[in-house]
Amino acid sequence: MRYELYYWPGIPGRGEFVRLALEEAGVDYVDVAHHSGHGMGMPALMAMLENADLACPPFAPPFLKAGEQVIGQTANILLFLGLRHGLAPQEEAARLWVHQLQLTIADLVAEVHDSHHPIAAGLYYDEQKAEALRRATDFTGMRLPRFLGYFEAVLERNPHGDSWLAGDALTYADLSMFQVMAGLRYAFPRTMKRLEPDYPRLAALHDRVAARTRVKAYLASERRQPFNNEGIFRHYKELDAG
Amino acid sequence: MRYELYYWPGIPGRGEFVRLALEEAGVDYVDVAHHSGHGMGMPALMAMLENADLACPPFAPPFLKAGEQVIGQTANILLFLGLRHGLAPQEEAARLWVHQLQLTIADLVAEVHDSHHPIAAGLYYDEQKAEALRRATDFTGMRLPRFLGYFEAVLERNPHGDSWLAGDALTYADLSMFQVMAGLRYAFPRTMKRLEPDYPRLAALHDRVAARTRVKAYLASERRQPFNNEGIFRHYKELDAG
Numbered sequence: 001m002r003y004e005l006y007y008w009p010g011i012p013g014r015g016e017f018v019r020l021a022l023e024e025a026g027v028d029y030v031d032v033a034h035h036s037g038h039g040m041g042m043p044a045l046m047a048m049l050e051n052a053d054l055a056c057p058p059f060a061p062p063f064l065k066a067g068e069q070v071i072g073q074t075a076n077i078l079l080f081l082g083l084r085h086g087l088a089p090q091e092e093a094a095r096l097w098v099h100q101l102q103l104t105i106a107d108l109v110a111e112v113h114d115s116h117h118p119i120a121a122g123l124y125y126d127e128q129k130a131e132a133l134r135r136a137t138d139f140t141g142m143r144l145p146r147f148l149g150y151f152e153a154v155l156e157r158n159p160h161g162d163s164w165l166a167g168d169a170l171t172y173a174d175l176s177m178f179q180v181m182a183g184l185r186y187a188f189p190r191t192m193k194r195l196e197p198d199y200p201r202l203a204a205l206h207d208r209v210a211a212r213t214r215v216k217a218y219l220a221s222e223r224r225q226p227f228n229n230e231g232i233f234r235h236y237k238e239l240d241a242g
Numbered sequence: 243m244r245y246e247l248y249y250w251p252g253i254p255g256r257g258e259f260v261r262l263a264l265e266e267a268g269v270d271y272v273d274v275a276h277h278s279g280h281g282m283g284m285p286a287l288m289a290m291l292e293n294a295d296l297a298c299p300p301f302a303p304p305f306l307k308a309g310e311q312v313i314g315q316t317a318n319i320l321l322f323l324g325l326r327h328g329l330a331p332q333e334e335a336a337r338l339w340v341h342q343l344q345l346t347i348a349d350l351v352a353e354v355h356d357s358h359h360p361i362a363a364g365l366y367y368d369e370q371k372a373e374a375l376r377r378a379t380d381f382t383g384m385r386l387p388r389f390l391g392y393f394e395a396v397l398e399r400n401p402h403g404d405s406w407l408a409g410d411a412l413t414y415a416d417l418s419m420f421q422v423m424a425g426l427r428y429a430f431p432r433t434m435k436r437l438e439p440d441y442p443r444l445a446a447l448h449d450r451v452a453a454r455t456r457v458k459a460y461l462a463s464e465r466r467q468p469f470n471n472e473g474i475f476r477h478y479k480e481l482d483a484g
Binding site for chain 1: 294296297298299300301311313314315317318321322335338339341342345346349352356360361362364365370373376377380384389392395396399400401
């Protein structure tokens with residue numbers, strides 16, 4: 001069975017957390033809206049979103065089609081893939097811990113998004129720039145250090161060592177943390193230059209994930225989309241006071 | 243074993259989604275910070291948050307202590323409780339669907355919070371009132387109808403009938419949806435008066451949950467905390483244009 005990933009084309013966005021899991025797992029998938037042609041592209045994505053026959057409709061992309069099953073919500077997709085493809089522990093308490101980390105990463109990602117869109121996702125950045133300046137100041141000054149300090153402590157306290165966030169092997173939460181670190185460096189280079197020395201384990205985790213055979217091949221491929229100012233991690237110099 | 247729920251005292255907040263599940267399940271639990279005395283209250287909550295020996299620390303309340311296991315993130319706690327206490331289906335695809343609904347409810351709850359705190363959770367409402375006016379206009383005009391329309395469609399499309407969000411029995415997602423409807427009516431009475439006629443199934447779901455024997459007893463008890471303007475669902479007349 002070939003998985004079908006549905007996500008907005010042109011940005012890594014939340015779809016990237018799913019792509020990284022699919023790539024590391026080495027499974028067969030198609031990134032539907034990223035391609036054109038019959039049954040592909042935006043028309044295929046919109047057809048799924050507007051399909052009134054779907055008993056379990058997703059609220060928004062990303063969603064994953066696995067045979068007849070359609071699974072929405074990034075962290076939920078990873079919960080599904082993690083168990084099936086060795087990207088999460090089998091034991092229940094450990095599996096919940098990895099999921100808890102993923103949900104906290106999701107909270108951080110939502111705050112990154114709102115740092116440039118604090119008023120409305122439906123308005124342009126320029127229409128909420130004044131508010132974004134205020135929110136980004138709070139984000140880079142207060143919230144981001146709190147999140148990074150938390151994840152650094154999680155690595156430090158891991159009884160199995162500080163190679164991975166949970167247990168003694170890579171999980172989908174590590175893949176997502178890699179993406180978050182890469183995104184933060186793109187969006188807030190000055191801020192991250194200031195903060196990163198305090199979080200050496202997170203920087204090492206980023207490099208450890210990037211060096212995985214399959215991740216490395218993926219990052220060098222055309223399937224990997226660069227960060228840009230249409231996505232979640234955006235670089236606006238004025239929001240990156242440093 | 244008695245569960246220990248840890249959440250900020252004085253507000254229903256995100257803790258309420260867990261309380262409703264514990265109450266409907268009829269299990270033994272203590273709402274630690276809601277009580278005073280030895281080992282209780284804010285000191286007990288802060289001691290857990292600051293416990294550097296915790297290998298799996300929560301980022302923020304609510305979290306649940308189940309024996310030696312500490313579980314954080316509201317939706318993750320419900321995932322744990324749902325399976326253990328008959329508040330979610332056993333079958334994997336159905337269980338993921340309920341969790342997906344819960345994560346979408348969590349997204350809505352975060353947007354409710356940000357409607358009065360669009361700039362920083364660490365600032366007072368009055369310090370971000372101008373921005374809140376803009377965000378709440380978008381929330382009540384665009385986002386809220388989209389969320390409510392989604393959940394109404396989920397009820398309508400449920401192959402087992404429109405009594406519950408998923409399948410043919412109550413799940414923790416129904417309990418949470420009840421709380422969201424109650425909270426929205428408290429926070430945005432004029433807006434909800436305008437919107438509710440379009441979502442009759444959601445209104446009926448609210449009443450169906452409220453009539454459950456254990457939920458009814460809970461709502462009438464002192465354990466149930468009223469909504470207030472310190473929580474997530476706050477009533478500011480100026481944010482409720484209707």
